[in-house]
Amino acid sequence: MRLATIRTATGTRAARVETNVAIPLGYPDVGALLAAADVQDINRIPPAGKPVPVEDADFAPVLTSPSKVICVGLNYRTHILEMGRELPEHPTLFAKFADTLIGARDDVVLPITSAEVDWEAELGVIIGTSLRRATREQAHAAIAGYTVVNDVSMRDWQWRTTQWLQGKAFERTTPVGPFLVTPDEVDHARDLEVRCEVDGSVMQHSRTSDLLFDPAATVAYISQFTTLRPGDLIATGTPGGVGAARDPKVFLAPGQTLLTVIEGLGECVNVCREEKE
Known part of the structure; x- marks a missing residue:
């Protein structure tokens, strides 16, 4: 469905x-x-x-007002290595707000206060039933479906401190959708192709099987400290190929088209527009 x-x-x-x-x-x-x-x-x-x-x-956005938007950083082995990090023992988590979310065809707003706006194609997990301190099996059963997310990030703000929130929470920057696809259609997203393109050039290309913490493990972990509710969104992290890890670095510019595709889930096609003062 x-x-x-x-x-x-x-x-x-x-x-x-x-x-x-x-x-x-x-x-x-x-x-x-x-x-x-x-x-x-x-x-x-x-x-x-x-x-x-x-x-x-x-x-x-497939979810217009989720009570929680929780994101995982450093969760694809390729991305962890390109950023020069060691594999984490636990998921690296941060949050977004509902104001960041846009639809699958909406414009991405490039804020006038940032010069380093980066792409991050991600598998999104949508919660279907409430759960708290869940086992892996309970977490698996509580997933209503999967969607496409791009965790567009303002790197110059993200790296101002060791905490990432300010670089991840700019308004109208995060495409989510177009669909929730139920787990039975995509084998619980165990091995789906993930691709991100900018103006037709492939920037990221990986598979969800490269995830360090898979959706069920991530959901179970998060539920240990907060109650997850129907309609909550979890973005599971991005693979290698982000602009900030390139030499030289590459960032999004006004007029460019950002394409985010996950096999079986659909695609987000978003034009980048400079914020108006």
Whole structure:
């Protein structure tokens, strides 16, 4: 099953995607839908609007107001090595805010206060049921599905201190979507191709099998210190190929197109636009 959140004349709506159409449902986004219904029951929810061709859909972030956006840093072996780090014993975590999230076709805003905006293609994990201090098996079962994320990062802000939050939390910078794809369609994302392109040039190319901490392990770990709730989003880290690790360094510029693709999950296509004062 595929779910999305689309913009309509009356606001955002969760939608069930069938073949080439998105069928609006009576919930403001996929997070609200997951909070109200088990994934297995979503096929039985009646439509709340006319079907919209997927090619014409205006995709909002698949989750518009998650209670938590938690991200993993240094989680692909290739990326850890290119950054000159040792393999961590535990997941390296930081947070984002809902204000950072944009839709799969929205513009990425390049802030006027940063000159080093970088790409980070990532597998997104969406929680379907509440869990606290979960085992790996419980965490595995609580995953509603997977999505595409790009953790666009302001490196000059990120590296001002040893804490990364300020470089990761700029508004309107993080594409999420276009779909939630349920685990049965992608074998729980065990070995999916991950690719990031800038203006058609491949910058990152890897597979989710290179993850150091897989989705179930990451979800279980996070649940030890906070309750995860339906619609929470976890970005699982990025593979090698980021602009900051290149020699010379390369960063995003206005007018460039950022393409983020994960096999079986879809793609985000976002034009970079300079922030207006």
